[in-house]
Amino acid sequence: MMSNAMNRRDFLRSSCASMAAGSLFCQGRVSAEGPRPNVLFIGVDDLRPQLGCYGQSQILSPNIDRLAREGLLFERTYCQQAICMASRASLLSGYRPNKGDIFRDGPLFECVPDALPLNMHFLNNGYETITIGKIYHHHSDEKKGWSREAFHAEGDWEGRGYLSPEAIAAVEEYDAKNAKARRHGLGPAFEGPDVPDDAYADGLESRHAVEELNRLQDRPFFLAMGFHKPHLPFNAPKKYWDLYDPDAIDLAENPFAPKGMPDAAGTTWGELRGYHGMPEKGPMPDSLARQLIHGYYACISYTDAMIGRLLDELDRLDLRKNTIVVLWGDHGWKLGEHGMWCKHTNFELDTHVPLIISAPGMETQGQRTRALTEFVDLYPTLCELTGLPLPAHLEGKSMAPLLADPNQPWKEAAYSQYPRSSTMGYSMRTDRYRYTEWRSMATKSIKARELYDHETDPAENTNIALDPANQALMETLSPKLQAVFGIAKD
Incomplete structure (x- = not known):
């Protein structure tokens, strides 16, 4: 409950009149008077969404789970493109990736x-706007719109964040053999040295975020903290690896491509194959797959602990009563499902993302929503929750009423x-179906379709677009997809 210093207003809709007096928000809107929320x-x-609060019992994520108990968990939020650069540029700009060809992954x-x-x-x-760690993908995008220079940790690690001598040696060997390669600094896909939390970038950057919270506590702030893990390589202190029994880790139940999947829909997971010890082609051996999943889990628990550090400091500084907390993951990730790894597809596993919003005074703490929501909705949501005007360019819908x-x-x-090269996969997720059209970028003609029924096939193992019985359904979905993406009618 907010302090008495907060302004009180009646709710705009009678259905919300039972919400407590003194609450900061009125039908999802900030009070016109009183302190502006951080x-x-x-x-x-x-x-x-591999988290305890999303029903993943094998994952230890107590701090994110705590945030879910203090906020609203969005069960069905989707990113606009399953790759770091475009997803973040879209989320932060409020544009879908078609705008300015954001989908090509250039700086915003x-x-x-x-x-x-x-x-x-x-x-x-x-x-006051502060960015720490990875918020934008491209550092050039950090030059505008921030009160201070972006903070990126500097430490003793080499390459892409390795600490063990063996990993550093592997990085040096890789770089020596691949001097002209586009990617450098690749060592093993995981490591778990016995080091403290602040030995890695996420620890140092979360510590800096705590310092910034103390500096900013008396002024309105927008503090963006971007965690690197669980991005490859899966490097985390040993104590987080020790939380999990490797023999109890399950492998993917569907290590095969969906039946009837068009070639454009899949990937060869090249992002992972470049790491030391990964197969250059073919499937992932089970023993190695289990190690990778173990590392992914360890990184989630490590990041969760660093998120806990921020939440604890908010509480200690008594800032939670006037601070909106938003937690999001930029896209999903495959852990052997469909015989693939990494992201870079339109499948549910890649586009479905975690989202939690905790706002002062909300009466829906600990609840969940199954509303279909998107990352382009975050910009207008935060404008509405803080009372800022909505820029005219926004393509999303405020989630504040939820x-x-x-x-x-x-x-x-x-x-x-x-x-995919000269083809674009346009995908829509309805309450029951995922429908995708693969269209030529030049002519916009349809090259292939996908349709998955989540009522009978939630793992998306069978493409039913080839079944003539589903033709009428696709003909009802296609115009809606075309309208959103501005595709001229065939």
Whole structure:
């Protein structure tokens, strides 16, 4: 409950009149008077909804689970493209990846030079805006819209964050043999040295975030903290590996491509194959797969502990009463499902993302919503929750009303896309189906279709688009997909 210093207002809808007096929000809107709420904006790289609060009992994520108990958990949120650069640029700008060809993964301000991203909008409206760690993918995008220079930790690690002598030696060997390669600094795909939390970047950066919370506590702030893990390589202190019994770790139940999957829909998971000891082609051996999953889990628990460090400091500083906390993962990640690893597809595993919003005064703490929501919805949501004007360019819909009524009718579908050379996969997730069209970028003609029935096939193991019985259904879905992506009618 908010302090008496907070302004009290009646709710806009009689159905919400029972919410407690003194609450900061009125039908999802901030009070026009009183302190402006802060925003703690937590991004996590490559985090699929593999968390305790999402029903994954094998995962130890007590701090994220605590945040879910203090906020609203979004069960069905989707990113707009399952790759770091485009997903983040879309989320922060409020544009879908078609805008300025964001889908090609260039820096936001090169794709859309006049972009007004979320952080810049907060800065322009009197907030101090701080970025720590990985929020944008491209460092050039950190040059605008922030009150201070971006903070990136510097430490004793080599290459991409290795600490063990064996890993560092492998990095040096790889770089010597691949001097002209696009990727450098690749060692093993995982390590678990016996080191403290602050030996890695996420520890140092979360410690800096705590320092910033102390500095900012008397002024309105938008603090963006971006965690690197569980992105490859799966490097985390040994104590987080020790939380899990490797013999109890399950492998993917569907290590095979979906029946009837078009070639464009899959990947050869090249992002992972470049690491030391990974197979250059063919399937992943079971023993190695189990080690990789173990490392992914360890990294989640490590990041969870660092998130706990931030939440604890918010509580200690008595800032939770006036701070909106948002936690998101930029896209999903495959752990051997469909015989694939990494992201880079339109499958549910890649596009389905975790999202939790905790706002002061909300009466839906600990509840969940099954509303179909998207990352482009975050920008207008935070504007509404903080009372900022909505920029005209936004393509999403504010989720703020869901904080008052999580079960109300909502979007008919969420939309994602992924390019393959000269072909674009446009995908929509409805309450029951995932429908994807693979279209020529030049002619917009359809080259292939996918349709998965989540009522009978939640793992998306069979593409039923080839069944003539589903033709009528696809003909009803296609115009909706075309309208969102601005595709000229065939």
